[in-house]
Amino acid sequence: MLREKRAWSVETGKTDRTARVLPKSVLSIQASLISINPFLLEFAVPSISILDFRRALSLSVLVLLIGSLSGCGEEAPTETAADPSASEAPEVAVAEPPVDPPPAEPGEEPAEPGEEMAPLDLEKDELKFGFIKLTDCAPIVIAKEKGFFEDEGLQVEVIAQPNWKQLLDNVITGELDGAHMLSGQPIAATIGFGTKAHIITAYTLDLNGNGITVSNDVWAKMVENDPALDTPTPKHPIPADSLKPVVQEKLDAGEKLQMGMVFPVSTHNYEIRYWLAAAGIHPGMYTSEDIKGFTDAQVELSVTPPPQMPATLESGNISGYCVGEPWNQQAVAKGIGVPVTTNYDIWKNNPEKVFGVTKEWADENPNTHIAVVKALIRAGKWLDETDSDGNLVNREEACRLLSQPNYVGADFDVIKNSMTGYFFFQKSDKREMPDFNVFFKYYCSYPWYSDGIWFLTQMRRWGQITEAKPAEWYHETAKEVYKPEIYLEAAKRLEADGHIEKSDIPWDTDGYKEATTDFIDGLEFDARKPIEYLNSHKIGNKD
Amino acid sequence: MAESKLEKFKYGLLKLIDVSGFKVFDPVVRLVFGEEPRKQAGEVLKFLVTPVVFVLLCLGLWTVIAPRHKTKSGEVPTPVEVWDAGMIANTLNERENEKETDFALSGSQREAEITLVQQLLAEKKKQSEQLKAEAEKVAAAATEETAAAIAPVQKQYDELKAANKGAKTTRSGEIKKLAEAVAAGSATAEKLLQAIRDDNLASDEARDAEKELKDHMDEIRSNPPKAVKKTQLAYDAAANEVQHLSKRLDYLQKGNRSQKVSQAEQKTLAAMSKLESATTSSAILSAAKSVVQGEEKAARTAEQSYPRTATIWFQVRRSLFTVFVGFVMAAVIAIPVGIMCGLNKVVMACLTPIISIFKPVSPVVWLLIFQIVVGAFFPDPESHPLFVFFGSLPWIGELGVNPALVFSACTVAMCAVWPALVNTALGVSSIDKDHMNVARVLKLGLWSRLFKIIIPSSLPLVFAGLRISLGVGWMVLIAAEALSSSDGLGKYVWDEYQNGSSHSFANIIFACFVVGIIGFFLDRIMIVLQRSVSFDDGAAVV
Structure with a gap:
């Protein structure tokens, strides 16, 4: 004890000396x-x-x-x-009907207006939703800003995501409760192409809303190949035939034309492939080894996040792209490219984005899910509200909200161009396109099984689904992802509250839309016969 | 006596300036105290006035050059525009603050605020409508002007096109004739080939001429008069204000917390009366259930807070917190490991390959690795005890601690650990041998040696390393946030880039200054710490 104390005092003395003697010059x-x-x-x-x-x-x-x-x-x-x-614990409960109170069967008589329904017992009332900076996230933004979420007792945060992959990952990890998703994403995740996770959707956010833009150079060459395009207002739809010589020229030079799309399972990917293939240009196949989809390609399609499309086009890495708004209008505004066609011309009223959540989340929070869908239906209806002349009355306010920097953030004018029923194909070519963005009309917000089946056929067509599947499989998979029962339950409650009309909702449908030939190449799509539809295409896998 | 007090104050001040590394202000202080005015004035002129003038010159140069460089996203913003963009970002922050207070207001305060906001809203609406009318008028005039400017060019273009088309048909006709002549044997094939070549050349020339005119028209279209943009911006600002005010009204009325609570309470009361009047067991049960539900709802609502949108100052706070966490992690690893390396050659040899291989790895790679690794630890982030704990802390809770913050901080730590580690090792291994010998003679224990000799004498170098680490960490963090979209300044910059609005470019440059200034102050803090443990009064550090 004593020794220790002495050592202590000696030490303290020494430290001071150490300090003084330290070699300054060396240190400095x-x-x-x-x-x-x-x-x-x-x-x-x-x-x-x-x-x-x-x-x-x-x-x-x-x-x-x-x-x-x-x-x-x-x-x-x-x-x-x-x-x-x-996580298995809740999955055991999956076998039981997930929604409580039990979901309304399609076709079941909706509740009488005015009849009071038991209020939803929310499992969770502070939610986080992700979105990508595109105008079709509008229903989510509107539901928040117009207070529709609040009416349901929900406090919602809406958070921008950098790209589709991260968005999906955040939903899967539980960082986000739900998100604005590409229609193909829940399907691909459920069948295990890319990240595997069971994602479901009970709400389709919108129809149409995409465009294909080519660079000024490519446009000039297309005009050269097809003199009919050489007017300020060429006739639409513009097929990819006049692009074919440009592609060939590149191939002869030992290169491939590069174009951009936003995600391997995005609507945009299937649309630009459809457009190219309709003119006999091979956009490339996915195989089990080639997950980039370049096999046999005459045009190579690569992934670029939507907001970077204009910059990537400008930098010359790609010569064209397929993307949602406002990024086509941005190209016109900046004068870097020419939108040649919209997806409305490729497939009239095609499904675009959905609101996706994980199945696990939906099973844990069935009532919250219904409340969210209720708010979204109201937002969709608000967005598509028209006056007696058929003018969209709320779109301008919606554009104002979307132009806030924490949402889409592009200039008000740019967003307004497409959202208010007009589309600029060139600065000199402004056209009326009342159905360019559809949020509620045509029963569009209902989660149709047939939409899912179209995406599945395209995934098979381009080889993302590597093996042939029976028709049954298509129907089953679509039913695993699309959950109209939740949608109908929400709609029933909204009708009881008097927020929507009975005619707004397709109560009695079996979930399949009518067969349609509204495609750029005129083929017929009947969701009940997926294999026949698949085999009717010239380019792509056939079963 | 007073003199010496003043002197004391003066030297205190000088010391402070010296320690904080702002040596340039030294002559100013001396000048104020009247010490060798001529010399000090010279110093001030040389080292303070000249740099300021230079910076002003740079700003002037920027103002002049920026508008001359036209990018596809608009002109490069001038310093004034950057300042304006910063002010807009600040306004957005203030608006969030207002909405937050509105949300929590109750009672008479709320009512007073409602009348105030309603008044403001009415005023602003009127103003916004005026501005809209004006913007439309200007835009219409500009469209006319543009049309007028384009019309002659268009005419010229049409004429040229018609002429070129005519020329082309004539040339084709001639070529056809020539071909017939060649067939008849009255002309040589050579002549025909030449004619075709000439034709191609002429066609190319014609196309170029057409293109030139077309480009000219496009340019006229894409350069509307400046007034259009100006009036449009003015209208936009007013319309945004209207939007904000109506949202505020919403938060004061329907969306107000006190309103929501009273609504829930009323519902509970209604259910209560139903419970009292109910007779059947099922009715009683359902009424009782809704009473309990209502109570819970009211209690939950009372605790709700306003869901803030991330604004620039929030992002700054979050970035600072993240960099601090990462920096502490780096220091906690680097200092002990560095000391071991410095004390023992074998440890050094063991770690050298690891250090040399991992040090040059890009932060982006670390980010991706940590993103995957960290995610696995938090399968359910919202209920994870760590995040629940952080969420309950007063200041830190509102920053939203989540896995994204953890992996950003890990990335920062991974990149910041090396300079601190290497410097610590150097500091420890360069301790004077005599000191260690003395320690051995005194038979000091390991801890005494560590805390009395090794750490104190290596501290200056350790802090030099930490200073570099913090600088590296701050730089890495911004990149990591931008890439992973984890909230913070990096995300702010990235979001702005993605927005692509007319303010975006200016906003990015504004954020660039914010990042720079914060980085500068972080460095200064580290300098002060470093100087306070250093024993040399060496030259000022830059």
């Missing part, structure tokens, strides 16, 4: 050396004489450290291993 030189280049040190260290010290001890500390680190590593797997078991 080294310090200046470090500030010039900290990486020099690495070479300097080994050459400096190491002090005599208890090496064994410091080594043992090191060993301890490594041991504890690797201990952490061992812990990790056990924790992850525990995961599935934890």
Whole structure:
């Protein structure tokens, strides 16, 4: 005890001396050396004489450290291993009907208006939804800004996501409760193309809304190939035939024309492929090895997040792209490209985005899910409200809201161009397109099985689904993803509250739209016969 | 006596300036105290006035050059525009603040605020309508003007096109004739080939001429008069204000917390009376259930807070917190490991390959790795105890601690750990041998040696390393946030880039200054810390 005390006092005295005797010059030189280049040190260290010290001890500390680190590593797997078991618990409940109160069967008589229904017992009332900066996220933004979520007792945060992959990952990890998704995303995730997870949707956000834009150069060449295009207002739809020589020219030069789309399972990918293939240009196949979809391609389609499309086009990495609004109008506004066609011309009133959640989330929060869909239906109806002349009355306000920097953030004018029923194909070519963005009309917000089947046929057509499947499989898969029962339950409640009309909702449908030939190549799509439809295409897989 | 007090104050001030590294202000202080005015004035002129003038010159140059560089996203913004964009970002922040207060207001305060906002709204609406009318008028005039400017060019273009078409048909006719002549043997094939070549050349020329006119027209179209943009912006600003005010009204009335609570309470009361009057067991049960539901709802609503939108100052706070977490992580790893490396050659040898291989790896790669690894630890982030704990803390809770913050911080730590580690190792290994010998003679224990000799004498270098680490960490963080879209300044910049609105470019440059200024202050803080543990009063650090 005494000795220790003495040692202490000696030490303190010594530290002071240490301080004074420290070699200043050496230190300052080294310090200046470090500030010039900290990486020099690495070479300097080994050459400096190491002090005599208890090496064994410091080594043992090191060993301890490594041991504890690797201990952490061992812990990790056990924790992850525990995961599935934890998440399995709710999955057992999946077998039982997930929605409580039990979902209304399609066709069941909706409740009488005015009849009071038991209020929804929300499982969760603070939610986070993700979106990509595109105008078709409008129903989510409107439901928040116009207070439709609040009417349901929900506090919602709406958060921009950088790209579709991250958005999906955030939904799967539970960081987000739900999100604005590409129609193909829930389907692809459910069947396991890309990230595997069971995602469902009970609400289709909109129809149409995409366009294909080519660079000024390519447009000039297309005009050269087809003199009919050489007017300020060429006739629409413009097929890809006049693009064919441009593609051929590139191929002859040993290159492939590069174009952009937003995600492998996006509507845009299927649309631009449809457009190219309709003119006999091969857009490339996906195979089990080639997950980029370049096999046999005459035009290579690569992924670029929507907001970067104009910049990528401008930088010359791609010569054209297929993307949602406002990024086609942006190309016109900036004068960097010419939108040649919209997806309305490729397939009239095609389904575009959906509101997706994980099945797990939906099973845990059935009432919250219904409340969310209720708010979205009201937002959709608000967006498509027209006055007696058929003019969309609320779109201007919607554009104002969407132009806020935390939502889409593009200039009000640019968003307005497409949202208010007009589309600029060139600065000199402004056309009326009242159905360019449809949020509620034509029963569009209903989650149609037939929409899912169209996407499945396209995934098979381009090889994303690698093996042939029976027709049954298409129907079953669509039913796993699209959940009209939740939609109808929400609609029933809204009708009881007097927020929607009885005629707004297709109560008695079996979930399949009528067969249609509204495609750019005039083929007939009947969702009841997926295999026949698949085989009717010239380019692509046939079963 | 007073003199010496003043002197004391002066030297205190000088010392402070010296420690914080703002040595340029040294002569100013001396000048104020009247010490060698001539010399000090010279110093001030040389080292303070000249740099300021230079910076002003740069700003002037920027103002002059920026509008001359036209990009496809508009002109490069001038300093004034950047400042305006910053002010708009600040306005957005203030609007969020207003809405937040509105949400929580209750009682008479709320009513007073409602009348105020309604008044403001009426005024602004009127103003906005006027501005709209004006913007439309200007836009219509501009359209006419553009049309008028284009008309002659269009005419010229049409004429040229017709002429070219005519010329082309004549040439084709001639070529056809020539071909017939060749067939008849009255002309050589060579002549025909030449004619075809000439024709192609002429066609190309014609096309170029047409293109030139067309480009000219496009240029006229894409350069509307400046007034159009100006009036449009003025209208937009007013319309946005209207939008904001009506939203505020919403938060004061329907969306107000106190209103929502009283609504829920009323519902509970209604259910209660139903419960009292109910007779059948099922009715009683359902009424009782709704009473409990109503109570819960009221209690939950009372605790609700306004869902804020992330504004620039929020992003700044979050970035600072993230960089701090990452920096602490880096320091906690770097200092002990660095000390071990410095003390023992074998440890150094063991770690050298690891350090040399991982040090040059790009932060982007680390980010992706941590994103995957960290995600696995938090299968259900919202109910994870760590995040629940952070969420309950007063200041930190509102920053939204989530896995994204954790992996951003890990990325920062991973990149910031190396300079601190290497410097610590150097600091420890360069301790004077005499000191260690003395320690051995005194038979000091390991801890005494560590805390009395090793750490104190290596501290200046450790702090030099930490300073570099913090700088690296701040730089890495912005990139990591931009890439992973984790809230923070990086995300702010990235979102602005993605917005692509007319303010975006200016906003990005504004954010660039914010990042720079914060980085500068972080560095200064580290300098102060470093100087306070250094024993040399060496030259000022830049």
